[in-house]
Amino acid sequence: MAxxxxxxxxxxxAFAEDDHDSGESDESETSSDEExxxxxxxxxxxxxxxxxxxxxxxxxxxxxxxxxxxxDSDEDxxxxxxxxxxxxxxxxxxxxxxxxxxxxxxxxxxxxxxSNLTLxxxxxxxxxxxxLVTRTGLCAMPVTAVCGPLLESARDGLLDKRAFDGxxxxxxxxxxxxxxxxxxxxxxxxxxxxxxxxxxxxxxxxYNDTANALELAIGMSLLCRGDKSSKLNYAWQVIxxxxxxxxxRAELLFFLRAFVRxxxxxxxxxxxxxxxxxxxxxxxxxSWLSGTIIARYAxxxxxxxxxxxxxxWYHDGFHQVAPWLELLDLSxxxxx
Numbered sequence: 294m295a296x297x298x299x300x301x302x303x304x305x306x307a308f309a310e311d312d313h314d315s316g317e318s319d320e321s322e323t324s325s326d327e328e329x330x331x332x333x334x335x336x337x338x339x340x341x342x343x344x345x346x347x348x349x350x351x352x353x354x355x356x357x358x359x360x361x362x363x364x365d366s367d368e369d370x371x372x373x374x375x376x377x378x379x380x381x382x383x384x385x386x387x388x389x390x391x392x393x394x395x396x397x398x399x400x401x402x403x404x405x406x407x408s409n410l411t412l413x414x415x416x417x418x419x420x421x422x423x424x425l426v427t428r429t430g431l432c433a434m435p436v437t438a439v440c441g442p443l444l445e446s447a448r449d450g451l452l453d454k455r456a457f458d459g460x461x462x463x464x465x466x467x468x469x470x471x472x473x474x475x476x477x478x479x480x481x482x483x484x485x486x487x488x489x490x491x492x493x494x495x496x497x498x499x500y501n502d503t504a505n506a507l508e509l510a511i512g513m514s515l516l517c518r519g520d521k522s523s524k525l526n527y528a529w530q531v532i533x534x535x536x537x538x539x540x541x542r543a544e545l546l547f548f549l550r551a552f553v554r555x556x557x558x559x560x561x562x563x564x565x566x567x568x569x570x571x572x573x574x575x576x577x578x579x580s581w582l583s584g585t586i587i588a589r590y591a592x593x594x595x596x597x598x599x600x601x602x603x604x605x606w607y608h609d610g611f612h613q614v615a616p617w618l619e620l621l622d623l624s625x626x627x628x629x
Contacts, residue, residue, distance in 0.1 A: 395419050398617045400553070403577040405585070410563075410574050412553075412617065418561050419626055422516075425478055429465045431516045432623055436527045439464060439517050440510040444531070447506030454502050457486050457509075481559075485512065488558035490568055507531065508547065512555030514621070521621040522604075528552075529600050539597035542587045549615075550579035556617055582615060 396414040399407050426432035431439065442463065446456040461482060467475050489504040489512060511528040519527075528551065530536075532544050540548060553575040557563045563571070590602040612618070619625050 396617075396620065400574055400578045401581050401614070403580040405581045408574060408577060410566075412556055412560060413562050414556070414560055414620075415562065418559055421477075421481060421561075422559055422626060424474070425481055426516050426623060428470060428474055429478065431465070432518060434464065434517050436514045436517045436519055436524060440514055440527070440531070443510040443513065444506055450506055451491060451503040452506040452509060453504075454483075454486060457482075457504070484564060485509075485555065485558045488512075488554055488568065488571055508551045508554070511548070511551035512558070515552070515555050515623075519622075520624075521619060524621045525603075525618070526600060529603070538599055539592075539595070540603075541597055542583050545583040545586060545598060545603075546576070546579045548579075549582050550575045552618065552621065553578050556620065585611070585614075 393416055394413040395416050395418070396412075398412040400410050400412055402408045442460045443452060443457070446452055446460055465478075470478070486504055486509065489509040491501065491503050491505050511531070514524045514527060517524070528548055529540065532548050533540060554571060557566070557571050557575065566574075586598055586603060586606050587596065590606045591598045592602075607615070607618070
C-alpha cells in the first residue's frame with residue numbers, strides 16, 4: 294500500500310529509533326532530535342488552504358478541491374489511505390462482525406445539507422484505538438503532556454513527520470511494546486499525522502510531509518486522559534491567542550474541524566479518502582456548525598463567541614447535529 298510505504302520509509306515512524314538502539318534491524322534512516330525547535334508562538338497556516346483563525350471567514354476554503362483532475366484525485370487517495378478497507382480484511386484481523394459500525398455520524402455540507410459521507414467507526418476501529426491508548430498509556434496522560442511537546446516542536450506553525458515521531462518516542466517508550474504493536478501503532482499514528490498533512494501548493498495538491506501543529510495537537514487530545522469538556526476547553530484556550538476567552542468564526546471553524554479530522558483519521562473506512570477530501574468534508578461540516586453558532590450565540594456587538602456560549606449551544610439541543618463530540622471522552626468508546 295502506498296501509505297504503508299510512507300510509514301515504512303520513516304522506519305515504522307515513531308518507534309524506529311528505539312528499535313535501532315535496542316539492536317534490532319532498521320534499514321531506514323534514523324531521525325535526530327538534536328536540533329532545537331522554537332516554542333510555538335502563534336497560529337500560522339502556510340499551506341494556504343486551511344482557514345487561519347486570524348482571517349475573515351468565507352463559507353468554505355476548499356471549494357477548488359473538487360475541480361482536481363481524475364489523475365490528481367487518484368494520487369490523493371493513494372496519499373491519504375494507510376489502510377485498504379474491506380469487511381474481509383477487518384474480520385480477518387478482529388473476527389466476525391469487526392466491520393460492523395459501532396458509531397455512525399452523518400456529516401453536513403457547508404450549508405447544512407447531508408453530505409455524501411457518513412463517518413463510521415467500526416468494531417475494528419474501536420479495537421485499534423483501545424490497543425493504542427491502553428498499551429501506550431496515552432489514555433492516562435494529561436492533554437498538556439501530549440499536546441504541549443507537539444506545539445513546542447513546531448516551526449512556523451508546522452510539524453514535520455520526523456519531529457512528530459520524536460515527540461511520540463519521548464512519550465511512549467517502545468520497550469514495553471511487542472514488535473507487532475510497534476508496527477501497528479506506528480501505522481495508526483502515521484495515519485493520524487498524514488490526515489493533518491499540509492499542502493505545499495494548494496493548486497498542485499502536493500504535500501510536504503508536514504502537518505499544522507495546532508490542529509494536529511488538538512486532534513491528538515482525543516487520545517488523552519480527560520472528559521469531553523476538559524478537552525474542548527483546552528482546545529479553546531490554545532486557539533485563543535489573545536487570551537480574551539472569545540473566538541471568531543474562523544477560529545471556531547478551526548476548533549471544530551480538528552476534531553472531525555481526528556475522527557476521520559481513526560476510521561478504517563474513511564482511510565479510503567484522500568487528504569484533500571478529508572479536509573473538504575471536515576471543513577464543510579465545521580463551516581456550517583461555526584456559522585450556526587455565530588448566528589445564534591455570538592455577542593451582537595463583537596460577533597465573537599465565548600466558551601460558555603458554545604457550551605450553551607451544545608446543551609440547547611445542537612448536540613444532535615454534532616454528536617461525535619461525545620467521543621472526545623474515551624469512556625464513550627467503552628475503552629477505559
